[in-house]
Amino acid sequence: xxxxxxxxxxxxxxxxxxxxxxxxxxxxxxxxxxxxxxxxxxxxxxxxxxxxxxxxxxxxxxxxxxxxxxxxxxxxxxxxxxxxxxxxxxxxxxxxxxxxxxxxxxxxxxxxxxxxxxxxxxxxxxxxxxxxxxxxxxxxxxxxxxxxxxxxxxxxxxxxxxxx
Numbered sequence: 001x002x003x004x005x006x007x008x009x010x011x012x013x014x015x016x017x018x019x020x021x022x023x024x025x026x027x028x029x030x031x032x033x034x035x036x037x038x039x040x041x042x043x044x045x046x047x048x049x050x051x052x053x054x055x056x057x058x059x060x061x062x063x064x065x066x067x068x069x070x071x072x073x074x075x076x077x078x079x080x081x082x083x084x085x086x087x088x089x090x091x092x093x094x095x096x097x098x099x100x101x102x103x104x105x106x107x108x109x110x111x112x113x114x115x116x117x118x119x120x121x122x123x124x125x126x127x128x129x130x131x132x133x134x135x136x137x138x139x140x141x142x143x144x145x146x147x148x149x150x151x152x153x154x155x156x157x158x159x160x161x162x163x164x
Contacts, residue, residue, distance in 0.1 A: 035108045035148075039115055039141055042148060047098040047119060053090060055083045061150055063142055068153035071135060094123040099132060111143040118158060134158040 032040070042061065049058035059082065066079040077084070089096065099120035107114045117137050124130040140152035 063149035063151040071155040113141040
């Protein structure tokens with residue numbers, strides 16, 4: 001009987017340790033890799049370049065063979081049309097303002113990465129008015145040497161009501 005009690009206490013102790021170990025992994029996920037950190041910085045820089053209307057720096061983020069489907073386009077576009085959505089607004093005198101950047105997920109596999117996030121943005125008129133809207137962004141990045149460039153992507157407006 002004594003031995004059964006000791007076995008029970010030992011098992012209870014192991015289960016408690018396992019529970020706290022799993023809980024700490026959930027609370028403290030693995031730190032991001034160097035590539036993940038770099039990609040998140042590049043994604044934030046992307047929006048800063050748009051806000052600064054720095055089309056040259058913005059264009060340098062894109063791979064020469066890019067193909068993607070921005071939410072503002074009826075058809076997929078190549079790199080030579082990647083700034084069209086910006087110039088279509090700035091030509092009307094609107095100014096871009098970036099808002100909340102909310103990472104969703106990232107996966108790096110060798111020299112390819114997929115990045116998902118939400119971005120809230122506004123195009124402001126001369127009086128500083130403009131509707132805030134949130135987009136879901138997907139970018140596929142390709143690493144060539146030490147540099148990452150966007151090779152594919154897609155965006156869509158965040159629905160008014162959350163999906164279930």
